[in-house]
Structures are given as structure tokens and as C-alpha cells.
Amino acid sequence: MKTLVSILVLAVIAVTSVMANEQTIPLDRAPDRTRDLAALQRGARLFVNYCLNCHSANQMRYSRLRDIGISAPEVESNLLFTTDKVGNMMHIAMRVDDAKAWFGTDAPDLSLIARARGRDWLYTYLRNFYRDDSRPTGWNNRLFENVAMPHVLWRLQGQRVLQSQEESSVPDTILEFSGYRQLTSGTLSAIDYDSAVADLVAYLSWMAEPxxxxxxxxxxxxxxxxxxxxxxxxxxxxxxxxxxx
Structure with a gap:
């Protein structure tokens, strides 16, 4: 009984520690595109090209992409790495030890991330990265402060920094968030980037429960x-x- 209580206490402490690093900013409503096959296909391509380098999806087979209209030849031609096969799980080559050495923690598996976090959380998270030279990766996130993950979609969105304004003129003033200042342009406009993130979130939601x-x-x-x-x-x-x- 004492062992069970100890385990529960440690679990609560761990969850509290993680939540302490996350900012409690309002979540943006993610468009529901889980019924849109074209959006799911675009999201799958984004996932394979940008997420699957570091994050695995060990509960998903490449062959399951046929359920969203991507044929086996298309999977082989566009979404598979050299040594992978259509029937394989979505594993990654990066080792856990390497991930901890490079980012300070191992990259979580994304098979069920949409069920764990929710679509709105993912949609808000992927749209709130900004440049922060104080961080090891050079990136930070308003929703998940001091996150170890770099902004893998920065070429699409461009580089931004926080734009803050003082809340009052008294000492120890609090800086209130007032938006982002764009440093460099991305390959997508702001509207197109939000749409691409919505596609990616839709795919993650579908992947969590096909x-x-x-x-x-x-x-x-x-x-x-x-x-x-x-x-x-x-x-x-x-x-x-x-x-x-």
C-alpha cells in the first residue's frame, strides 16, 4: 500500500513539474478536417517530411495511409525512406541517447499525441514558436515555455520574435504579450501556414484513431x-x- 501511495505521489509531482513549464494561454480552435481526405493527405506529407525525422509513430503502419487515399505506390515513391517498406511501422533512426544528448530529452512518440493533448492544443502549439537565443535550440514556445523541441516548420512560417509592451511604469513591470514581429518571411503566408498546421493536426488526430x-x-x-x-x-x-x- 505504501509503495502504491509513493508511486502516485511521484506521478503527481512529475505531472505538476511538466505542467509548470507550460503557459496557460488561451487555446485557438483547430479546424476539424478529419473528414477531408485532401487535408489528411497534405497533413501526412507534412508529418513524414518534418516530424518523422525525430518523432516516431510506432503504432502506425505506412500501409494504413491507404485509408486516406494514398496508394501503396505513392507511399513508396513519396513518403518512404530508403530502408522502409509499406508494411513497416513508422519508426525513426534516431536513438534515444542521441535525442537526450541533442535536445536534453527523448522525442515522444506521436501515435496518440492528439488524444493526449487534443487538437486545439496542438494547433496552438505549432503556431506559437518564436526565436529565443537564450534557448539551446534557438527557439521557444508561448504555450510550452522552454520546450526542448526546435521549430521544425520555421522555413514555412519564417522567423519571429516576441513583441511585448509594458503593462505599467512602476518598477518590476510585467511585459504583456502584444504579438510577434516577423524577422524573415517563410515560404507560406500567415494564412497558408495556419492552414498547413490545421492539415497536420487533422492527420495527427486521424492517426491517433484511424x-x-x-x-x-x-x-x-x-x-x-x-x-x-x-x-x-x-x-x-x-x-x-x-x-x-
């Missing part, structure tokens, strides 16, 4: 069936007890 659309459709039919069954059961019950006084 059968979610089928589950929802099945759930509707199950509820309808149970509703009709309940109606028959109610009428049968009324008919059975009608002569009982």
Missing part, C-alpha cells in the same frame, strides 16, 4: 437501434402488464 469516423457512424446506428428496441420493449411491457391489477 477508425474514429467509422466508430461515430456506427455509434449513430447503434443509438437508433437501441431507441427502436426501447420503444418495442416499452410497448411489450405495457401489453404484458395491462391485465394485472
Amino acid at each position: 477508425v474514429q469516423q467509422q466508430r461515430r457512424r456506427l455509434g449513430v446506428w447503434v443509438i437508433l437501434f437501441l431507441s427502436v428496441l426501447s420503444l418495442f420493449a416499452w410497448r411489450l411491457n405495457v401489453n404484458y402488464w395491462k391485465d394485472v391489477k
Whole structure:
């Protein structure tokens, strides 16, 4: 019993420590594109090209991409690395020891990240990186302060720095966030970058549960069936007890 209590206490401390590093800024609402096959395909390409270098998706096979309309030849031609095969899991070559040496921590697996964090969190997180020379990677994030991850999409978004204004003129003033100042332009406009992030988040959400659309459709039919069954059961019950006084 004491061992269980100790484990629970350590777990609470660990979660509290992680949450302390995360800023409590309002989350932006992520567009729901999990039913849009074109968006999911664009998100899959972004994931493979930008995320899969450091983050694995050990619960997902490349072959599952056929469910969103990417054929096996397209997967082999555009999304596979040299030694990978269509039936393989989405592993990465980077070792845990190397990740800890380079970033101070191992890169988490992203198979279920959308279920763990939520679409809105991911959408806000990927749109709030900024340059910070005090950090080892040169990047920081407003939602997750002092995050170890660099901004892998910076070529698309460009480089930005925080733009703050003083809240008051008294000593020890607090700097209030007032937006970002663009240092260099990215290959995408601000609107196009937000759309690309929405596609990536949609893919991460789909990857966390590829059968979610089928589950929802099945759930509707199950509820309808149970509703009709309940109606028959109610009428049968009324008919059975009608002569009982």
C-alpha cells in the first residue's frame, strides 16, 4: 500500500513539474478536417517530411495511409525512406541517447499525441514558436515555455520574435504579450501556414484513431437501434402488464 501511495505521489509531482513549464494561454480552435481526405493527405506529407525525422509513430503502419487515399505506390515513391517498406511501422533512426544528448530529452512518440493533448492544443502549439537565443535550440514556445523541441516548420512560417509592451511604469513591470514581429518571411503566408498546421493536426488526430469516423457512424446506428428496441420493449411491457391489477 505504501509503495502504491509513493508511486502516485511521484506521478503527481512529475505531472505538476511538466505542467509548470507550460503557459496557460488561451487555446485557438483547430479546424476539424478529419473528414477531408485532401487535408489528411497534405497533413501526412507534412508529418513524414518534418516530424518523422525525430518523432516516431510506432503504432502506425505506412500501409494504413491507404485509408486516406494514398496508394501503396505513392507511399513508396513519396513518403518512404530508403530502408522502409509499406508494411513497416513508422519508426525513426534516431536513438534515444542521441535525442537526450541533442535536445536534453527523448522525442515522444506521436501515435496518440492528439488524444493526449487534443487538437486545439496542438494547433496552438505549432503556431506559437518564436526565436529565443537564450534557448539551446534557438527557439521557444508561448504555450510550452522552454520546450526542448526546435521549430521544425520555421522555413514555412519564417522567423519571429516576441513583441511585448509594458503593462505599467512602476518598477518590476510585467511585459504583456502584444504579438510577434516577423524577422524573415517563410515560404507560406500567415494564412497558408495556419492552414498547413490545421492539415497536420487533422492527420495527427486521424492517426491517433484511424477508425474514429467509422466508430461515430456506427455509434449513430447503434443509438437508433437501441431507441427502436426501447420503444418495442416499452410497448411489450405495457401489453404484458395491462391485465394485472
